[in-house]
Amino acid sequence: MDRTRVAVLGAGIIGAACARELALAGLDVTLLDRGGAGAATTSHGEGNVLVSDKGPGPELRLAQLSRRLWPEVLAAVAERSRAGRRAVEAAEWHPKGGIVVATTDAGARGLTEFSAAQRSTGVRAEELTADALRTAEPFVTAAHTAAVHYPEDAQVQPAGAAAALLTDACAAGAALRTGEEVLAGVVRGGRLTGVRTRGGLLEADLFVDAAGPWSGVLSARLGAPVAVAPRRGDVLVTTPLPPTVFHKVYDADYVGAVGSSEEELQTAAVVESTAAGSVLIGSSRRRAGFDDRLRPEALSAVAAKALRLFPSLAGVPVMRAYGGFRPYVPDHLPIIGADPRLPGLWHATGHEGAGIGLSVGTARLLRQLVLGEPTGVGSHAFRVDRPAVLAAPAPRQQEQPAASRRQEPQEAHEAQDPQEQGQEER
Numbered sequence: 001m002d003r004t005r006v007a008v009l010g011a012g013i014i015g016a017a018c019a020r021e022l023a024l025a026g027l028d029v030t031l032l033d034r035g036g037a038g039a040a041t042t043s044h045g046e047g048n049v050l051v052s053d054k055g056p057g058p059e060l061r062l063a064q065l066s067r068r069l070w071p072e073v074l075a076a077v078a079e080r081s082r083a084g085r086r087a088v089e090a091a092e093w094h095p096k097g098g099i100v101v102a103t104t105d106a107g108a109r110g111l112t113e114f115s116a117a118q119r120s121t122g123v124r125a126e127e128l129t130a131d132a133l134r135t136a137e138p139f140v141t142a143a144h145t146a147a148v149h150y151p152e153d154a155q156v157q158p159a160g161a162a163a164a165l166l167t168d169a170c171a172a173g174a175a176l177r178t179g180e181e182v183l184a185g186v187v188r189g190g191r192l193t194g195v196r197t198r199g200g201l202l203e204a205d206l207f208v209d210a211a212g213p214w215s216g217v218l219s220a221r222l223g224a225p226v227a228v229a230p231r232r233g234d235v236l237v238t239t240p241l242p243p244t245v246f247h248k249v250y251d252a253d254y255v256g257a258v259g260s261s262e263e264e265l266q267t268a269a270v271v272e273s274t275a276a277g278s279v280l281i282g283s284s285r286r287r288a289g290f291d292d293r294l295r296p297e298a299l300s301a302v303a304a305k306a307l308r309l310f311p312s313l314a315g316v317p318v319m320r321a322y323g324g325f326r327p328y329v330p331d332h333l334p335i336i337g338a339d340p341r342l343p344g345l346w347h348a349t350g351h352e353g354a355g356i357g358l359s360v361g362t363a364r365l366l367r368q369l370v371l372g373e374p375t376g377v378g379s380h381a382f383r384v385d386r387p388a389v390l391a392a393p394a395p396r397q398q399e400q401p402a403a404s405r406r407q408e409p410q411e412a413h414e415a416q417d418p419q420e421q422g423q424e425e426r
Contacts, residue, residue, distance in 0.1 A: 003026060003027055003028040004027045004028065004205050004206065005027070005028045005030070005203070005204040005205045005206070006019075006022050006027050006028065006029045006030070006204055006205065006206045006207075006208065006370075007029075007030050007032055007195065007202055007204040007206070007207045007208070008022070008029060008030070008031045008032065008207075008208045008210055009032050009033075009182060009195070009207060009208060009209055009210060009211055009218060010032075010033060010209070010210035010211040010212060010214075010215075010218075010349075011031050011032070011033035011036075011037040011038065011166070011176065011178065011210075012033075012037075012038055012040060012041055012042040012162060012210065012212055012355070013038060013042045013158060013161060013162040013165065013355060013356055013359045014210045014212065014348050014349065014351065014355055014359050014362060014363070015031055015033070015208070015210035015211075015348075016031070016037065016038065016162050016163075016165040016166040016169060016359075017165050017359040017360050017362065017363035018208055018210055018348050018362070018363045018366050018367075019031040019165075019166070019169040019174045020165050020166075020168050020169035020172065020174070020363065021363040021364055021366065021367040022174075022208075022363075022366075022367055022370065023169050023172035023173050023174040024168075024172045025367055025370075025371060027370075028173070029169065029173070029174040029175070030174070030175045030176075030177060030202065030204065031166070031169065031174055031175065031176045031177070032177050032178075032180055032182070032195075032197070032202065033176075033177075033178050033179075033180070034178075034179070034180060034181035034182070035178065035179070036178050036179075037162070037163075037166055037176060037178060038158075038159050038162035038163060038166070040212070040213075040214075040324070040325075041212045041213060041324050041325055041326065041327070041355070042158050042159060042162045042355075042356070043158065043159045043162075043324075044235075044322055044323060044324025044325075045158040045324065045353075045355070045356050046155075046158070046235060046270070046272070046280055046282060046283075046356075047092075047155050047156045047157055047158040047161065047356055048153075048155065048248070048353070048354070048356055048357050049066070049067060049070055049153065049154040049155060049156060049356065049357035050063065050098065050150075050153050050154075050248075050354070050357055051063045051064060051067055051118075051123050051150060051152050051153065052098045052100055052118075052123075052125070052148075052150035052152075052153050053250075053354075054118075054354075055114060055117060055118065056117050056118065056120065056121045057381070058333065058377070058378060058380075058381035058382065059332075059333055059334070059354070059358075059381075060118070060121060060123070061121075061377045061378070062334070062358055062361045062362065062365070062377055062382075063354070063357060063358060063361070064121075064122065064123070065361040065364065065365075065376055065377050066357055066358050066359070066360050066361030066362070067152055067154070067357070069360040069361055069364060070093065070154065070156075070357075070360055071093065071095075073165070073360050074088045074091060074093055074164065075088075076168070077164050077165070077167065077168040080168060080171055081167070081168075081171050083167050083171070084164065084167050084168055084171065087160070087163050087164035087167040087168075088164050090157065090160035090163060090164070091156050091157055091160040091161040091163075091164045092155075092156060092157040092160055092161075092274075092275050093154065093155075093156055093161075094154060094155045094156070094275070095152075095153075095154040096153070096154065096155060096246065096247050096248065097149060097150060097151045097152070097153050097154075097247050097248070098149075098150040098153030098247055098248040098249070098250070099128070099133070099136060099137060099140075099147055099148070099149050099150070099247045099248070099249045099250075100115075100147065100148045100150065100249075100250055100251070100252055101133070101140060101141070101144050101146075101147045101249060101250070101251055101252065101309060102144060102145045102146040102147070102251070102252040103141065103143055103144055103145060103251060103252075103308060103309075104145060105145055107145060107146070107251070107252040107253065108145035108146035108252075110252060111146050111148055111252040112127075112146060115127070115148045123150070123152070124150065124151050124152055125148050125149070125150055126148065126149040126150075126151070127146070127147070127148055127149075128147040128148065128149050130142075130144075132147075132149075133147045136149065136246065136247065137245070137246060137247060137249060139244055139245070139310055139312045140249065140309060140310060141308060141309055141310065141311055143308075146252075149247075153247075153248055155248060155272065156356065157274075157275070158356045161356065161359075162359075165359070165360075177199070177202075179198075179199075180197040180198055180199045180202075181197060181198050182195045182196070182197050182218060182221060182222075183195075183196045183197060183198065183221065184196045184221055184222075185207075185221060185222035185223055185342075185345075186201065186203075187223060187342070190342075190343065191342070191343040191344045192207055192222060192223075192342050192343065192344035192345045193344060195207065195222070204344075205344065206344060206346055206370065207222070207344060207345050207346065208346045208347070208348055208366070209222070209226075209345065209346065209347045209348065209349055210348045210349060211349060212228075212325070212326075212327045212349060212351075212355065213228065213229070213230035213231075213290075213325035213326060213327045213328075214230075215228040215327055215335075215347070215349040215350065216228040216229055219345075219347070222342065222345060223342055224339050224341045224342040224345055226335055226339075226347060226349070226350070226384065226389050226390070227329060227330060227388065227389050227390065228327045228328065228329055228335070228349055228350050229287065229289075229327075229328050230287070230288075230289060230290055230325035230326070230327070230328065231285055231286070231287050231325065231326045231327075231328035231352060231353075232284075232285070232286050232287070232288050232291070232292075232323055232324075232325055232326075233282065233283055233284055233285055233323060233324060233325075233326055233353060234282070234283075234284045234294060234295070234298050234299055234302065234321060234322070234323035235280055235281065235282045235283065235302075235321065235322055235323065236280070236281040236282070236299060236302060236303060236306075236318050236320075236321050237278050237279075237280060237281075237318065237319055237320050237321065237322070238278050238279040238281070238313070238316050238317065238318055238319065239278065239316070239317045239318075239319045240276055240277030240278050241273075241277055241278070241279060241316065242277075243273070243277075244273065244279060244310070244312070244313075245271050245272055245273040245279055245310065246273070247272070248270070248271075248272040249269075249270075249271050249272065249309060249310075250268065250269055250270040250271065250283075250309075251268055251269040251270075251305065251308070251309055253268040253269075253305075264286065265284060265285070265286045265295075265297070265298055265301065266284065266285040266286065267283070267284045267285075267298070267301040267302050267305050268283060268305060269281075269302075269305035269306045269308060269309045270282040270283045270306075271306050271309055271310055271313075278319070279313065279316070281302060281303065281306045281313075281318075282302060283302065283353070284298045284299075284301065284302050285326075285353075286298065287328065290325065292323065292325075294321055294322075294323055299321055303318075326351075326352045326353045326355075327349050327350050327351060327352060327355070328350075328352050329350040329352070329388060329389060330388040331386070331387075331388035331389075332352065333350070333381055333382060333388075334348075334349065334350045334351045334354075334358065334362065334382055335347040335348070335349050335350040335382060335383075335384055335389055336348050336362055336365055336366055336369070336379060336382040337366075337369055337379055337382060337383050337384055338369070338384070339384045340384065340385050341384075341385075346366065346369075346370070347384055348362050348363070348366050350389075361377070364376070365377060365379060365382075
């Protein structure tokens with residue numbers, strides 16, 4: 001009996017997680033990327049696995065599912081093969097917990113209300129006294145007005161975590177094809193049956209858009225555009241330090257920055273250490289298309305906010321800065337499920353800055369939907385045909401000239417982005 005063929009378009013951490021789940025379920029999976037696996041958004045992330053930054057609702061439920069799954073998934077990967085064990089070590093799973101710190105009276109009130117609402121949904125959120133905060137984070141500012149500890153928050157090395165998921169996907173039979181840009185979709189009888197790449201035609205029964213910030217461009221080329229746009233974020237990296245930051249620590253303004261739809265620069269202090277001893281300092285959010293230039297004003301604003309939390313970082317050398325694009329959706333919810341406009345097309349995208357943490361839960365939910373299994377979390381809020389997803393045109397990419405269009409017989413035509421621009425399947 002022939003197996004269902006699935007093409008996952010995008011080999012970042014979301015695509016790798018989806019390929020793994022579907023391959024383990026017995027489907028015939030091909031994972032496709034125009035560049036290298038995990039080489040774009042995934043490799044430019046911080047590796048957050050958070051419940052602390054999400055209020056009650058569908059995204060928090062997906063985050064809670066993902067947090068439960070992460071240690072189980074990594075243990076399963078390590079158990080399946082020697083290569084898996086090595087890959088899991090590189091993922092650097094660290095359930096170190098998070099601490100949210102308020103430095104104003106208004107911030108303290110907001111944090112207290114927010115954490116109380118989270119506790120009502122089962123999130124562990126523990127208020128810290130001044131002494132308890134000082135014990136947990138000796139170098140944090142004394143000028144704080146409230147602090148909440150989230151023991152469930154964790155961190156991974158994002159590229160390493162993606163590699164672990166990809167290793168297991170390939171061990172389960174998935175095939176990885178890199179350096180193949182999707183140029184158009186092939187539609188027969190109203191159904192997406194193939195994609196044309198620079199390497200030729202790839203046919204499948206199901207296609208999963210896991211292209212992250214490039215999903216708007218990719219989906220338009222396939223003939224069913226979704227309103228996913230890039231949102232830029234930047235991070236500073238210090239030289240290795242003696243132990244200085246022991247949790248993921250961020251100020252109470254971070255939740256507001258995450259939920260903002262403003263196009264202008266939004267910043268909040270997010271500070272955490274890595275296994276190598278460097279301190280990562282974020283975060284910023286701005287909507288500037290696919291402009292990948294570092295902005296000194298953004299880096300300066302990020303550093304200033306971080307120094308309010310950790311004054312002891314003043315004078316610490318910064319050895320580099322990096323940035324990346326997040327897949328932004330106007331209602332701040334991911335897109336997960338079948339596209340009712342184009343049978344054969346599915347989406348797993350739009351996670352903005354939460355894609356690392358939500359990847360394994362997203363993949364589990366997608367597998368359940370594809371196979372018609374009961375879902376552990378509701379999927380209605382993530383459906384494709386909601387106003388925020390269909391309201392805006394796909395973002396335009398201006399790195400490449402328009403591709404030529406060809407006429408095809410009516411029963412087999414290619415759906416292409418009218419602009420034919422972009423790097424779509426990261």
